[in-house]
Amino acid sequence: MTPSAAPAKSSFADAGxxxxxxxxxxxxxxxxxxxAxxxxxxxxxxxxxxxxxFRRSEAEAVAAHDTVELIFGAGAPDGLVKLLTPEH
Known part of the structure; x- marks a missing residue:
C-alpha cells in the first residue's frame, strides 16, 4: 500500500x-x-x-481575538484547559 501524498490535516482546517x-x-x-x-x-x-x-466581520474579529487571548493570553493555558475539560 502506497502512503498518501496528501498531508494529514484536521477537519477544522477544512471547515475553516x-x-x-x-x-x-x-x-x-x-x-x-x-x-449595481x-x-x-x-x-x-x-x-x-x-x-x-465591516459590520458582518466585526463579530468574527472579536471571536478570533478572544480565541487568541484564551490560548496565548495572560491566563493561558488555564482558560483553554478549562474549556476543553469536561465538567464532572
Whole structure:
C-alpha cells in the first residue's frame, strides 16, 4: 500500500477553508450589488460595500481575538484547559 501524498490535516482546517470560501463569495456578491446600486460611482459603491462587510466581520474579529487571548493570553493555558475539560 502506497502512503498518501496528501498531508494529514484536521477537519477544522477544512471547515475553516470552506467558511473562507463562502465569505469570499458573499463579499463578491455584495460588492456586485453595491456596484449595481451605484453605477458610475465606484467610491460610493465601495463605501457601501465596506460598511456592510465591516459590520458582518466585526463579530468574527472579536471571536478570533478572544480565541487568541484564551490560548496565548495572560491566563493561558488555564482558560483553554478549562474549556476543553469536561465538567464532572
Amino acid at each position: 477553508a470552506a467558511r473562507r470560501r463562502l465569505a469570499a463569495m458573499l463579499d463578491g456578491a455584495e460588492l456586485g450589488q453595491a456596484i 446600486a451605484h453605477p458610475g460611482d465606484p467610491e460610493t459603491a465601495l463605501a457601501a460595500f465596506e460598511e456592510v462587510m
